[in-house]
Amino acid sequence: MSARIPMKSDDPSTTVRQLAALKTEHRELDATIARLVLDPGNDELELKRLKKRKLHLKDSIALLESSLIPDLDA
Template sequence: MQQRFSESPRAPRQPEMDAALLRDRIAQLQEEHHSLDTLIEKLSGIDDLELRRLKKRKLKVKDTILLLQLQLDSDAH
């Protein structure tokens, strides 16, 4: 017996929903980026290894934000 699915695996994307999810994820990452920035300021000069780890994470978060914003912009056009 074959299963039937309500949606085809190649169903068209829902841009409004995708855009909302992207905006939510960008907001979460921006909050994390700000928190990392604050933490880095507090740890400055205390723990160099932890400071480097946090700065790398901050850069990774920023890169992800930029990629998501580019995706959001390309979806809008």
């Protein structure tokens, strides 16, 4: 699991690559969380940590997606 925070780039192809990586990590976390929820002996603290990371990824994805939308006021 990566702890990197995406950096805004002026290059759209770099942003698209970062976005793809974050979406992949988000999907993997979602699957991991789903497995842990079904396990009766799961570690609640670990589950909370993973959910928090998933929310952070969601926010980062939204930020990068919005940076790809052209500014119409320009």
